[in-house]
Amino acid sequence: MKRIVLLASGSGSNVENIANYFKDNPLVTITCVLTNKRDAKVIDRCNRLNISSLCFNRKAFSKSDCLLDIIKGMQPDLIILAGFLLKIPQKFVDAFPNKIVNIHPALLPNYGGKGMYGMHVHNAVKNNNESKTGITIHYVNENYDEGAIIYQAETAVNSNDSVDDIAKKVHMLEYEHFPKVIDQLLSK
Numbered sequence: 001m002k003r004i005v006l007l008a009s010g011s012g013s014n015v016e017n018i019a020n021y022f023k024d025n026p027l028v029t030i031t032c033v034l035t036n037k038r039d040a041k042v043i044d045r046c047n048r049l050n051i052s053s054l055c056f057n058r059k060a061f062s063k064s065d066c067l068l069d070i071i072k073g074m075q076p077d078l079i080i081l082a083g084f085l086l087k088i089p090q091k092f093v094d095a096f097p098n099k100i101v102n103i104h105p106a107l108l109p110n111y112g113g114k115g116m117y118g119m120h121v122h123n124a125v126k127n128n129n130e131s132k133t134g135i136t137i138h139y140v141n142e143n144y145d146e147g148a149i150i151y152q153a154e155t156a157v158n159s160n161d162s163v164d165d166i167a168k169k170v171h172m173l174e175y176e177h178f179p180k181v182i183d184q185l186l187s188k
Contacts, residue, residue, distance in 0.1 A: 002186045005076040006033045007084040012042025014082035014103070014174060019049050021179030028186060031074045036061065036086055062089045071096075077186055081140065082178075085117060088140050098148075100140035101185065103178050105170045107152055108136040112145030122166045130157050133166060135173045137181050151181045 022028045033053045046053035060066040081102040111121045125133045134154035139147035155169040
């Protein structure tokens with residue numbers, strides 16, 4: 001049995017997509033979804049999907065070993081960041097080398113780094129008149145969006161695309177590719 005722990009800060013659409021992808025796979029289980037926001041919509045999704053969830057505060061995450069010990073106890077094969085916005089502390093990277101995976105809504109190394117998430121990325125892509133954008137799935141290291149790239153997929157950006165159009169194209173790539181890449185990583 002392969003175990004996945006997911007971290008999310010928002011609505012949880014990627015969490016639900018991943019859960020649906022693996023729901024009929026008896027060899028993969030989502031052990032828990034962890035969130036740093038008490039009002040995150042991902043909690044509602046977890047309740048509906050019958051997935052355990054846990055809310056934590058910043059102190060438990062970065063100032064103590066509390067959350068690290070909890071995750072170690074879950075014995076995850078992979079820790080997946082699915083719309084998780086906090087920087088991963090070095091102690092997590094050290095404890096789970098090449099086991100923490102993030103998805104970024106751009107073709108890294110472009111449009112990565114602190115503050116570059118969600119609509120901030122799509123606005124930058126639009127403002128710079130890029131002809132393409134996409135997703136990057138990568139391992140997490142001590143720096144924002146600088147871990148080794150696992151997979152990238154791209155989509156065209158047309159000059160008449162709105163920022164919302166760009167976001168929708170990127171979300172489609174996330175939904176299509178993220179669960180498949182996680183599945184491939186678990187199969188290694």
